[in-house]
Amino acid sequence: MMRARDLAEAVDAGDLTPAALVELAAERITTFEPDIRAFAHLDLDAARLRAARMTTREGLFGLPIGVKDIIETAAMPTGHGSPLYTGHQPKADAAIVVMAEDAGGILIGKTATTEFAYLEPAPTRNPHDPARTPGGSSAGSAAGVAAGLMPLALGTQTGGSVIRPASFCGVAAVKPSYRLLPMAGVKPFAPLLDTLGLFGARVVDVAFGLAAISGRPLDVAGQDFGTPTFGVTRLPFAGAAAPESEAALLAAIRAIEAAGGRVVELGLPPILAEAHAAHQIINNYEGALALAYEHRRRRESLSPILLAALDAGAAIPVAEFDAARSRANRARKATQDLFAAVDVLLTYSAPGAAPGPETTGDARFNKLVTLLGLPAVNVPLHRHESLPVGVQVIGRFGDDLRALAAAAWLEARACPAAGS
Amino acid sequence: MMRARDLAEAVDAGDLTPAALVELAAERITTFEPDIRAFAHLDLDAARLRAARMTTREGLFGLPIGVKDIIETAAMPTGHGSPLYTGHQPKADAAIVVMAEDAGGILIGKTATTEFAYLEPAPTRNPHDPARTPGGSSAGSAAGVAAGLMPLALGTQTGGSVIRPASFCGVAAVKPSYRLLPMAGVKPFAPLLDTLGLFGARVVDVAFGLAAISGRPLDVAGQDFGTPTFGVTRLPFAGAAAPESEAALLAAIRAIEAAGGRVVELGLPPILAEAHAAHQIINNYEGALALAYEHRRRRESLSPILLAALDAGAAIPVAEFDAARSRANRARKATQDLFAAVDVLLTYSAPGAAPGPETTGDARFNKLVTLLGLPAVNVPLHRHESLPVGVQVIGRFGDDLRALAAAAWLEARACPAAGS
Numbered sequence: 107m108m109r110a111r112d113l114a115e116a117v118d119a120g121d122l123t124p125a126a127l128v129e130l131a132a133e134r135i136t137t138f139e140p141d142i143r144a145f146a147h148l149d150l151d152a153a154r155l156r157a158a159r160m161t162t163r164e165g166l167f168g169l170p171i172g173v174k175d176i177i178e179t180a181a182m183p184t185g186h187g188s189p190l191y192t193g194h195q196p197k198a199d200a201a202i203v204v205m206a207e208d209a210g211g212i213l214i215g216k217t218a219t220t221e222f223a224y225l226e227p228a229p230t231r232n233p234h235d236p237a238r239t240p241g242g243s244s245a246g247s248a249a250g251v252a253a254g255l256m257p258l259a260l261g262t263q264t265g266g267s268v269i270r271p272a273s274f275c276g277v278a279a280v281k282p283s284y285r286l287l288p289m290a291g292v293k294p295f296a297p298l299l300d301t302l303g304l305f306g307a308r309v310v311d312v313a314f315g316l317a318a319i320s321g322r323p324l325d326v327a328g329q330d331f332g333t334p335t336f337g338v339t340r341l342p343f344a345g346a347a348a349p350e351s352e353a354a355l356l357a358a359i360r361a362i363e364a365a366g367g368r369v370v371e372l373g374l375p376p377i378l379a380e381a382h383a384a385h386q387i388i389n390n391y392e393g394a395l396a397l398a399y400e401h402r403r404r405r406e407s408l409s410p411i412l413l414a415a416l417d418a419g420a421a422i423p424v425a426e427f428d429a430a431r432s433r434a435n436r437a438r439k440a441t442q443d444l445f446a447a448v449d450v451l452l453t454y455s456a457p458g459a460a461p462g463p464e465t466t467g468d469a470r471f472n473k474l475v476t477l478l479g480l481p482a483v484n485v486p487l488h489r490h491e492s493l494p495v496g497v498q499v500i501g502r503f504g505d506d507l508r509a510l511a512a513a514a515w516l517e518a519r520a521c522p523a524a525g526s
Numbered sequence: 527m528m529r530a531r532d533l534a535e536a537v538d539a540g541d542l543t544p545a546a547l548v549e550l551a552a553e554r555i556t557t558f559e560p561d562i563r564a565f566a567h568l569d570l571d572a573a574r575l576r577a578a579r580m581t582t583r584e585g586l587f588g589l590p591i592g593v594k595d596i597i598e599t600a601a602m603p604t605g606h607g608s609p610l611y612t613g614h615q616p617k618a619d620a621a622i623v624v625m626a627e628d629a630g631g632i633l634i635g636k637t638a639t640t641e642f643a644y645l646e647p648a649p650t651r652n653p654h655d656p657a658r659t660p661g662g663s664s665a666g667s668a669a670g671v672a673a674g675l676m677p678l679a680l681g682t683q684t685g686g687s688v689i690r691p692a693s694f695c696g697v698a699a700v701k702p703s704y705r706l707l708p709m710a711g712v713k714p715f716a717p718l719l720d721t722l723g724l725f726g727a728r729v730v731d732v733a734f735g736l737a738a739i740s741g742r743p744l745d746v747a748g749q750d751f752g753t754p755t756f757g758v759t760r761l762p763f764a765g766a767a768a769p770e771s772e773a774a775l776l777a778a779i780r781a782i783e784a785a786g787g788r789v790v791e792l793g794l795p796p797i798l799a800e801a802h803a804a805h806q807i808i809n810n811y812e813g814a815l816a817l818a819y820e821h822r823r824r825r826e827s828l829s830p831i832l833l834a835a836l837d838a839g840a841a842i843p844v845a846e847f848d849a850a851r852s853r854a855n856r857a858r859k860a861t862q863d864l865f866a867a868v869d870v871l872l873t874y875s876a877p878g879a880a881p882g883p884e885t886t887g888d889a890r891f892n893k894l895v896t897l898l899g900l901p902a903v904n905v906p907l908h909r910h911e912s913l914p915v916g917v918q919v920i921g922r923f924g925d926d927l928r929a930l931a932a933a934a935w936l937e938a939r940a941c942p943a944a945g946s
Binding site for chain 1: 614620623624625688705707709710711717718742804812815817916
């Protein structure tokens with residue numbers, strides 16, 4: 107994989123140039139993209155041009171970036187993973203694209219997404235096993251970073267579309283606090299849930315990238331935040347995890363305790379189980395509105411799985427939606443007490459290793475965190491046979507720094523090879 | 527003016543048809559639009575076609591609707607009030623457009639907006655005095671309804687862009703609770719503030735329209751909600767109002783007391799003054815992000831007033847924005863106590879009657895309400911010489927019904943000619 111932070115340092119030191127970074131990506135893409143199919147659109151010539159013209163040497167230092175194809179770009183088409191938008195050319199860049207480019211990133215292409223970031227699988231394959239899904243909906247961003255096609259890639263999460271594919275593909279990822287990153291120009295699915303996120307090789311890489319793009323002090327590398335206390339929960343209302351996810355969690359706990367960190371088992375208030383159940387109501391109800399045009403005017407062009415969700419959403423009475431929102435609000439308030447005695451929560455990133463390509467996996471260990479708006483990080487610290495399995499570190503709302511710091515601390519202890 | 531509720535009843539009774547409604551609008555438009563300039567784009571032929579094909583007789587019963595030109599439409603261009611988007615044709619309708627059409631509304635055109643719904647005046651003139659502004663940013667929607675070009679029109683409010691033009695143009699308008707109406711497909715300016723709203727002749731008309739479009743039980747006509755208690759506040763931290771606005775407020779108070787309603791003077795907690803001051807920080811900071819592409823890549827095409835706001839927004843440190851959000855959140859919590867002893871608040875809709883066309887007026891009596899997300903209604907109950915002046919009725923968050931009911935109650939007592 108391409109390590110964003112190390113590559114940026116190499117550019118800073120004069121050992122690499124933005125142009126060389128783009129060629130590095132281009133070579134990897136030539137070799138692996140025909141199998142991985144991470145990109146919906148690729149424009150290496152534009153990236154070369156931009157690299158040649160780059161004058162500032164700061165922020166992302168010319169790092170190649172992939173952008174999920176529900177994020178609008180003025181210089182590349184934006185297909186939303188749907189035949190309805192094939193070749194669609196937006197007039198403007200999404201805010202996050204302008205921010206990433208102005209931070210010194212070089213956009214190399216649009217990464218494959220499931221249809222409107224829902225569940226219909228993208229053509230992308232898992233780099234660890236072509237017979238497995240890379241996860242969804244940010245399939246191309248997760249698989250592309252895992253295959254070393256680029257060091258950083260933007261995705262979005264409405265259920266578990268950042269943390270789950272990161273776990274399946276063995277990369278780090280951060281889903282920041284709700285609204286830390288601006289959604290203008292990102293095709294909405296469920297605005298109360300939709301959250302931008304970032305993929306990279308290691309936790310320190312996504313922290314570095316998020317800091318540069320957002321302008322917030324989130325770069326955790328080389329700093330001492332003390333030894334974190336982890337509150338473990340298995341989110342019992344979400345169902346059981348497969349043995350490999352339990353093994354990943356136990357490996358994380360062992361690594362924490364071996365390094366002198368504290369791990370406490372955390373009980374969750376009942377309102378969190380209610381909020382977990384509310385996610386699907388909000389997701390489907392809002393989806394049927396955000397995609398009202400596609401759903402009511404172009405339904406023949408939608409996949410059966412999306413159509414079923416939108417039909418279900420359109421049938422939800424408004425009072426049921428309002429009640430679900432109330433439950434979510436009560437749960438957000440209850441969440442604040444959870445962090446009284448712990449720095450972060452620790453749980454599964456996904457129910458198991460990547461399943462076959464007919465699904466994109468299950469978001470049941472991610473939905474609640476998305477609904478609560480808490481920052482979450484996937485730490486890719488375990489393998490089950492050839493397949494990666496991550497764990498999820500979750501922070502207090504607005505405390506993305508502590509979530510990233512604790513995740514980086516864990517990664518350094520659990521996978522010394524990460525070198526972070 | 528065209529009274530939405532009465533016209534819908536006439537269609538229901540068989541005395542009018544959707545086709546006749548469109549011709550009624552077309553005649554008024556032929557006569558008045560050359561002077562008013564309410565429309566950025568007009569398509570009466572499409573409206574005629576739709577009216578001729580309409581089969582359902584319910585909801586809006588074929589009422590012609592204008593849609594503010596920052597709201598995307600698949601069948602009409604969407605210019606955002608900016609030369610950057612002249613002739614821009616979106617691929618899809620915004621959610622609210624699909625909802626309005628599926629509720630039986632007939633879209634007749636896109637109404638003129640200030641540039642990206644900010645402060646650069648639109649070409650629209652005030653029907654009550656062509657030398658006065660209709661207000662902004664929803665200029666064409668307010669002026670068009672006031673001139674009787676259509677019975678209902680959609681607008682948006684980020685500062686005071688629904689309530690203020692309604693006051694200046696002498697029409698009713700509702701800015702519902704934050705997020706009651708979906709923003710998908712509406713060009714964002716400040717997503718924490720942006721709120722869709724609706725203009726109509728009387729309060730009962732906007733309540734009728736909002737109920738039909740949203741599918742929520744908000745149609746207040748003919749129901750007895752009891753005699754409301756109004757909590758009067760002059761929002762002292764927003765500065766003084768001109769005599770005509772004070773006269774409108776006093777007229778409202780007299781009408782309430784004459785009808786046996788209760789009016790209590792309300793003190794506001796200091797956090798509301800802090801939140802009032804936070805509005806501009808959030809507005810400018812988010813504006814510089816939501817319009818990042820236009821601001822950073824096309825700045826030569828922006829008006830000086832917008833450019834100044836976005837430059838100011840881009841210079842706000844992220845910690846200052848976070849602090850402003852915190853103040854807004856604390857103020858939202860404090861707001862809940864305000865309604866312990868009153869049903870609704872009553873205050874100015876605008877600092878005075880419509881000023882000259884070089885500005886769009888001042889939103890200082892609207893900003894706080896927008897930031898708090900509270901439902902607000904303009905009641906057009908007063909005249910100062912030839913110019914209308916409204917008052918603002920504000921409800922508890924999520925209690926749009928009570929805000930509309932109290933506003934309709936007041937309107938019926940203060941202006942019996944409204945016949946509501």
